[in-house]
Amino acid sequence: MRSEPLLAIEPPAPVRNIGELYSIALTLTERAAQRYGKLAAASDEAFAPVRRVFEALSQREEERAEAIEKACIAAIGRAPAQADLRWMPMELVLAEELSDIENSLLSAAYGAWALAVRHRERAFIFWTYIAARADIGIVRTAAESMAREALRDGNLLRRERRLAWRAERRDALAGDAPGATELSSAALLESLLLKDIFRWSQDAPAPQRRHLLSLIGDGSQMSEANDALPRAEAFDEIKRRALRRAEQLSSIYLDEADKAVDPSRLELAQQLAAHSIARLADLRTIASTPE
Structure with missing residues (x-):
């Protein structure tokens, strides 16, 4: 997610009529509502702050779908139909991006709002492509309207993102945020x-x-330290904490690589990040293996 373009491929063909345009719009919106809705239904209590974001996003997409149907009926006298589609719209709300949020032990409201902003930015670019390639005036006008809506919606989502960032920053300064660890404490975390x-x-x-x-x-150097650990501690809690710490370290090293200016510091941060990401992948594999 750090370097690829927002829209990986362009729409494959011009939209030929308004019915096709609204069918594309409805398909994209229903996909978004479904994918946001899946995370809105997550039952993990630790996911609750993020779940509330996806509840709001899912509701927004459902309302958008209703508005698209009404606009289509007003324009051509019927609701959008799958038969109007000549090509299947590309994904704007990517499943793998949402999976990253769902599976992360560090997920927070800010990250969810930031991802939603990205999705609306992608929608804006998509609709500008459609408008630019349209041969029919009514299609161009409607596509431009959808692009403007995506832009306005993105601005609203950015406001929510800023509010979430401020709230999480306050928690971090108060020492309540698990992601507040800085590079200076990475050695202790390791x-x-x-x-x-x-x-x-x-x-x-x-x-x-x-x-x-x-x-x-071989773990022999850890035996003495292990004697001081509480044996009654739940096995699942140990695994969860290890995964969380491994993810925190990956995030710290990636952030350091992003900020590094000095080449040697950049190389070190990249090496640490690569090692940490590989370790996190191993731990996740082990955690998901049936006992």
Whole structure:
């Protein structure tokens, strides 16, 4: 998500009539409502702040779908139909982007609003393409109207994004935000993560134990530290905490790479990020393996 263009491919052909235009618009909107709705239905209590964002986004898309149907009926006397489509619209709300939000242990409202802004920016570019390639005046006018709507909607979503950022910043300054860790404390976080991985390995089945220990060497240097850890601690909580810390470290190193100006500092941050991302992938694989 850091470097690819917002719209990976252009619409494959001009829109030939207003019925086709509204069918494309309805298809895109119904997809967005469905994908936002899936995250709005997530039951994990820790996901609640993000879930509320997707509840609002899902409702917005449902209202947009109703408005599109009404506009189409007013224009041609009927609702949009799949038969009007000559080509299937490309994805504007990408499933993999939403999956990143859903599976992240660091997901927050700011990230959800930021993703929604990105989706409306993508919609704006899409509709400007449609308008520019339209041969029929009524299609061009309607597409330009949809582009302006996407632009206005994006501005509203940016406001929500700013409010979420300020709220999360206040929490971070108060020490309440789990993502408040800075690069200066990455070494401590690495140490805590290694202890979590070792503790995780002690109660894991043999194949998983070997995989976990391979991430920290043979683990012998952790034995003494492990004696001080509370044995009554829930196994699932240890796994969840390890995954969270591994994700925090990946985020820290990626942010540092983004900000780095000095070439040597950039190279170091990229190396740390690559190692941390690979470790996170391994931990997620182990966590999802049946015991």
